[in-house]
Amino acid sequence: xxxxxxxxxxxxxxxxxxxxxxxxxxxxxxxxxxxxxxxxxxxxxxxxxxxxxxxxxxxxxxxxxxxxxxxxxxxxxxxxxxxxxxxxxxxxxxxxxxxxxxxxxxxxxxxxxxxxxxxxxxxxxxxxxxxxxxxxxxxxxxxxxxxxxxxxxxxxxxxxxxxxxxxxxxxxxxxxxxxxxxxxxxxxxxxxxxxxxxxxxxxxxxxxxxxxxxxxxxxxxxxxxxxxxxxxxxxxxxxxxxxxxxxxxxxxxxxxxxxxxxxxxxxxxxxxxxxxxxxxxxxxxxxxxxxxxxxxxxxxxxxxxxxxxxxxxxxxxxxxxxxxxxxx
Numbered sequence: 671x672x673x674x675x676x677x678x679x680x681x682x683x684x685x686x687x688x689x690x691x692x693x694x695x696x697x698x699x700x701x702x703x704x705x706x707x708x709x710x711x712x713x714x715x716x717x718x719x720x721x722x723x724x725x726x727x728x729x730x731x732x733x734x735x736x737x738x739x740x741x742x743x744x745x746x747x748x749x750x751x752x753x754x755x756x757x758x759x760x761x762x763x764x765x766x767x768x769x770x771x772x773x774x775x776x777x778x779x780x781x782x783x784x785x786x787x788x789x790x791x792x793x794x795x796x797x798x799x800x801x802x803x804x805x806x807x808x809x810x811x812x813x814x815x816x817x818x819x820x821x822x823x824x825x826x827x828x829x830x831x832x833x834x835x836x837x838x839x840x841x842x843x844x845x846x847x848x849x850x851x852x853x854x855x856x857x858x859x860x861x862x863x864x865x866x867x868x869x870x871x872x873x874x875x876x877x878x879x880x881x882x883x884x885x886x887x888x889x890x891x892x893x894x895x896x897x898x899x900x901x902x903x904x905x906x907x908x909x910x911x912x913x914x915x916x917x918x919x920x921x922x923x924x925x926x927x928x929x930x931x932x933x934x935x936x937x938x939x940x941x942x943x944x945x946x947x948x949x950x951x952x953x954x955x956x957x958x959x960x961x962x963x964x965x966x967x968x969x970x971x972x973x974x975x976x977x978x979x980x981x982x983x984x985x986x987x988x989x990x991x992x993x994x995x996x997x998x
Contacts, residue, residue: 678757680790681764684774685985688713688784688957689875690950691920692885694972696729698875699777700737701978706775706985709738709767711760713778713787716919718756719747721905724898725921727889740767748910757786781956788872788960794841795848805840816843824852873981874957876965883947890921890943899925899935920946 685708687699703710712718716726720743723730728742740763745751764774776787809816816839821828827842842853877885902925905912917923921942927933933941957963964984968977 678754678761678786678791681757681761681774681776681787683768684711684764684776684787684871686713686776686784686788686872686963687875687981688776688779688872688963689968690877690882690953691727691779691946692882692889692950693779693875693877693968694974694977695777695779695875696727696733697972697974698977698981699775700729700733700735701974702981703737703775703777704735705978705982706773708773708775709740709770710734711763711767711774711776712739712741713776713780713783715751715756715780715783716916717742717778718745718751719743719749719916719919720745721747721908722901722916722919722922724893724896724901725919725925727893747905747912747916748908750913750915752915753782753786753791756783757791760787779953781953781960784872785956785960788962792853794845794853798844798847801844801847802840805843806836809836809840816840819843820846824854826854827852830854871985872960872963873966873984874963875968875977877968879951881970882950886946886950887943890939890946893921894939899928902926903929920949 685706687695687702689695699710702708714726714728716722717728718741719726722728729739741756741759744759760776767774776784778784805816814833816836817828817831817833820831820839820842824842824846827846828839831838831842833839845851845853898921902922905922906926906929912922924933924938924941924945928935928938966977966981966984
């Protein structure tokens with residue numbers, strides 16, 4: 671990486687199946703991959719971690735039905751893993767899949783990973799801790815000073831950042847100092863008429879809120895029956911603590927709190943359900959803001975084969991793709 675950072679382009683010529691947590695992506699994704707002749711790249715920031723299976727709803731081998739799945743179980747739970755690292759790994763794996771004459775199907779619901787794959791990212795310069803400390807001290811002495819400074823140097827960044835979002839303001843100033851440009855001017859932007867993102871096709875599973883909330887509650891209950899608490903107990907017994915990234919997985923911190931005696935198990939389960947429902951709501955906001963995603967209405971009961979056929983029709987009827995010879 672250069673001093674001023676680098677751009678990571680969108681991932682071209684790929685299909686995307688996304689949607690909220692507990693929305694049925696795994697089963698539909700497997701059936702869809704078979705229909706269109708694809709291998710699956712996981713679009714889940716927690717599925718990369720070994721030993722974190724139940725809480726991440728990671729598809730077990732039997733659930734994959736012989737369809738190759740990639741970027742699952744590639745890191746130990748004490749390791750950090752970044753968006754930039756994911757996109758580089760995903761681009762490499764996508765190339766390998768295409769070299770085998772297969773299509774690339776991303777399946778998962780991590781919004782930041784999805785946005786990066788669709789639109790690309792700007793990977794900024796490495797952190798300058800001394801400069802960050804200097805800026806933090808300035809903000810502590812004069813609240814609002816950093817946002818005003820950013821408005822002078824990179825007004826487009828200042829316009830999109832709240833004055834109280836000190837962490838991102840500091841990062842924007844850090845990038846400006848290193849490159850003389852705003853984050854916004856660096857970032858790869860989606861274009862509706864041209865560009866890499868136009869060669870990607872994506873659908874989002876669209877659930878009404880009450881039905882999805884009920885599915886989430888049922889799934890959390892099933893995860894507990896499947897041994898989620900025992901999984902967390904095994905992680906707590908490791909020689910190394912979980913990384914900050916791994917701890918972001920919904921439910922893990924809540925169950926660690928049970929082990930520490932800070933909360934009761936039943937309370938932890940209810941908190942996991944609440945946090946998961948809130949996460950699903952944030953996912954929906956992200957999906958609405960991203961380009962090129964076609965909503966596919968979902969209702970109970972779910973027929974994965976029927977849903978996969980509907981999505982395959984959306985994908986394969988797109989200009990430039992032929993149905994002939996592509997399925998299994």
